[in-house]
Amino acid sequence: MKNANIFISAFFLVLFGAFLSSRAQLPTANYDENRVPEYILPALPTTLKEWENSRSGLIAQFENEVYGRVAEGSFRTEVTITRQRNGVLAGKADLKEIRVQIITSRGELPIDILLLTPLGSTGPMPVILGLNFYGNHSIHRDTAISLSDRWMRRNEDYGIENNKATEASRGVRAYRWAIDKILSRGYALATFYYGDVDPDFHDGFSNGVHPLFYQEGQIAPRPDEWGSVSAWAWGTRRVLDYLQTDPQIHEGKIALFGHSRLGKTALWAGAQDKRFAAVIANNSGCGGAALSRRKFGETVQIINTSFPHWFCTNFKKYNERESQLPVDQHQLIALIAPRPVYITSASEDLWADPKGEFLAAREAGRVYSLYNSTSNPLLEKIPPSHTPVLGPISYHMRSGKHDVTDYDWDRFLDFLDLHFK
Numbered sequence: 058m059k060n061a062n063i064f065i066s067a068f069f070l071v072l073f074g075a076f077l078s079s080r081a082q083l084p085t086a087n088y089d090e091n092r093v094p095e096y097i098l099p100a101l102p103t104t105l106k107e108w109e110n111s112r113s114g115l116i117a118q119f120e121n122e123v124y125g126r127v128a129e130g131s132f133r134t135e136v137t138i139t140r141q142r143n144g145v146l147a148g149k150a151d152l153k154e155i156r157v158q159i160i161t162s163r164g165e166l167p168i169d170i171l172l173l174t175p176l177g178s179t180g181p182m183p184v185i186l187g188l189n190f191y192g193n194h195s196i197h198r199d200t201a202i203s204l205s206d207r208w209m210r211r212n213e214d215y216g217i218e219n220n221k222a223t224e225a226s227r228g229v230r231a232y233r234w235a236i237d238k239i240l241s242r243g244y245a246l247a248t249f250y251y252g253d254v255d256p257d258f259h260d261g262f263s264n265g266v267h268p269l270f271y272q273e274g275q276i277a278p279r280p281d282e283w284g285s286v287s288a289w290a291w292g293t294r295r296v297l298d299y300l301q302t303d304p305q306i307h308e309g310k311i312a313l314f315g316h317s318r319l320g321k322t323a324l325w326a327g328a329q330d331k332r333f334a335a336v337i338a339n340n341s342g343c344g345g346a347a348l349s350r351r352k353f354g355e356t357v358q359i360i361n362t363s364f365p366h367w368f369c370t371n372f373k374k375y376n377e378r379e380s381q382l383p384v385d386q387h388q389l390i391a392l393i394a395p396r397p398v399y400i401t402s403a404s405e406d407l408w409a410d411p412k413g414e415f416l417a418a419r420e421a422g423r424v425y426s427l428y429n430s431t432s433n434p435l436l437e438k439i440p441p442s443h444t445p446v447l448g449p450i451s452y453h454m455r456s457g458k459h460d461v462t463d464y465d466w467d468r469f470l471d472f473l474d475l476h477f478k
C-alpha cells in the first residue's frame with residue numbers, strides 16, 4: 058500500500074515537472090519598451106547597384122535560415138474551371154471557381170481558387186489575391202460558393218465538426234472580407250484556403266505539399282527546406298500562375314493580401330516573386346514585418362515552440378539568439394521594392410509588436426529611396442492611430458485588436474488606387 062502511495066506521488070511529481078518544464082519552454086513575452094534589447098540591424102546597401110547585386114543572396118539567406126527553400130523537383134499543374142455562376146452575392150458579382158492541381162511523381166494536391174468579379178465586368182481588371190483561414194465558403198454566406206471538404210482547425214463557433222466545415226460554416230469570416238467595397242471599387246477578389254497547400258498543424262510534414270517533393274527515402278524537409286509558411290507562399294505563387302492567364306485579370310495588377318500568419322506568408326511570397334505588383338501585410342508580427350531583434354511580444358523562440366512547423370528547422374538556431382540572425386525583417390520588406398507594400402498594425406495587437414512592424418517598414422524605406430529618392434513619405438516617428446501614410450511603402454496603425462476591419466479595407470483600396478489607377 059505504502060509502495061503504491063509512493064508510486065502515485067512520484068507519478069504526479071513527474072507529471073507536474075513535465076507540466077512546469079513545458080511551461081518553462083515558453084518565456085513570457087516582453088511588453089516593456091525599456092526592456093527591448095539594444096540591437097544592430099543587418100545593414101542595407103547604400104547604392105541601387107549594390108542592392109540589386111545582393112538581392113538573390115539575401116533571398117537565399119531567408120530561405121536557408123528562416124522560411125526554408127522550396128524542395129527541388131519538378132511538378133506540373135492542371136487547371137480546371139470547376140464552376141461558373143453569374144449574379145451571385147445578391148446580384149452583385151460573378152463567380153468562377155478554379156482548381157489548380159499540383160502533380161509530381163509522388164502525388165497530387167488540389168488548390169481551389171474562388172474568383173469574384175463585379176457583375177458583368179469583363180476586365181482585364183486589378184485583383185486582390187488574399188489567403189483565407191477557413192475555406193472559400195467562409196468569406197461569404199452565398200451557397201453558390203463551394204463548401205471546402207479539407208481538414209480544418211476545430212472551431213465549434215464556426216460550425217466545424219470533426220475537422221470539416223459544414224453548412225453552418227458559410228460566411229463565418231465574412232466580417233473580415235469587405236467584398237462589396239472591393240467589387241464596387243473595381244477590383245476582383247481571388248482567394249484560396251491556405252490549408253489546401255498545407256494543413257496548419259504539426260504532423261511531421263506527412264500531409265500537404267511537402268511529401269510531393271520528397272526524394273527517395275526522405276520523410277521530412279531538410280533543415281534548410283520549407284516549413285509551412287514557405288509552402289503557403291509557394292502555393293500562392295501557383296495561384297498567381299493561374300491568375301496571370303485569366304482574361305478577366307490584369308496580369309500586371311495582382312496585389313497580394315494576408316493577415317497575421319498569412320501576412321507573413323504574403324511578405325515572403327511577395328519578396329520572392331516580382332509578379333506580385335503590390336503586397337499588403339496586416340498584423341503580420343513575428344516572422345512577418347516585425348523586427349525579430351526587438352524581442353517584443355512574440356519572439357523567435359516563442360513562435361518556433363508554439364508553431365514548430367511554420368519555419369525551417371534552421372530558424373530554431375536563433376531561439377533567444379536573435380542577434381545571430383544573418384537577416385532581419387526590414388530586409389524582407391525591402392525585397393519587395395520598388396513594388397508598393399503596405400504594412401499595417403493594430404494598437405492593441407502588442408503580440409505582433411506594432412512598433413517593430415513600423416520600424417521595419419521605415420528601415421526598408423532606405424531601399425525604396427534607392428529606386429526613387431523623392432517618393433517615400435514614410436515618417437520618422439510612428440504615426441498615431443488612423444493616420445495612414447500612403448506611398449510606395451505605406452503604413453497605418455488601426456486602433457483596436459488583431460483583426461481585419463472595414464477601416465483596413467478602405468485604406469487598402471486607397472493604397473491600391475494610388476498605385477494601380
Ligand code: GCU
Nearest residue numbers: 316317318319341342343355
Ligand atoms: C498566433 C501566432 C502569430 C500569428 C497569429 C495568427 O497568435 O503567435 O504569430 O500571426 O497566430 O496567424 O493569427
